[in-house]
Amino acid sequence: MDIDIVPADFNLPVDRAWTVSMVIKSFKGRKDVMVHLFRPEWDPAEAGIYDWNVLLGDPVDPDLPVSLESSRRILLEAFTEPERDALVDYLKTRYKDKVSEIHGCALNFPIPLGLTALSELEEGKDIGFIHFTKIPNYTLPFPVSGFFDLSQHRPIIEGLE
Numbered sequence: 001m002d003i004d005i006v007p008a009d010f011n012l013p014v015d016r017a018w019t020v021s022m023v024i025k026s027f028k029g030r031k032d033v034m035v036h037l038f039r040p041e042w043d044p045a046e047a048g049i050y051d052w053n054v055l056l057g058d059p060v061d062p063d064l065p066v067s068l069e070s071s072r073r074i075l076l077e078a079f080t081e082p083e084r085d086a087l088v089d090y091l092k093t094r095y096k097d098k099v100s101e102i103h104g105c106a107l108n109f110p111i112p113l114g115l116t117a118l119s120e121l122e123e124g125k126d127i128g129f130i131h132f133t134k135i136p137n138y139t140l141p142f143p144v145s146g147f148f149d150l151s152q153h154r155p156i157i158e159g160l161e
Helices: 044-049 068-076 081-094
Strands: 002-005 018-027 030-038 056-059 099-106 111-113 127-131 145-149
Touching: 002 081, 018 081, 044 068, 056 068, 068 111, 081 099
Parallel strands: 002 099, 056 111
Antiparallel strands: 018 030, 018 099, 030 145, 127 145
């Protein structure tokens, strides 16, 4: 299993700044499925401790409407360094034969306005979520979900599109 945690090359303005993704070797009939991991819930009071004027930047596209709430969720879905490390340890122990890669890196700050938080995406034919807390023997003290898009990955048996 390849584990690549890219250290931040700048001073992080907050502790909750880390993203984690993994590649599952075989998932729902597809090869090498990238899953973006995130915190699906948090204490609502946590949103009040951040200086959003410093953490949020300019819009991705000034001509499109933006949701401050969605942009804030991007940070609230992220992990602290201890959470990131606990999650990586959990994945490499629990899923060592199923996961081929784990990646971690810091968010870019300021977070551009207009991005959509993972928790706001809707499931569809190829898009879905893994709810780790519903999996038996889940041991992390915080909830984790994973977002995937099967349309971005090759089928295990070629020609089955």
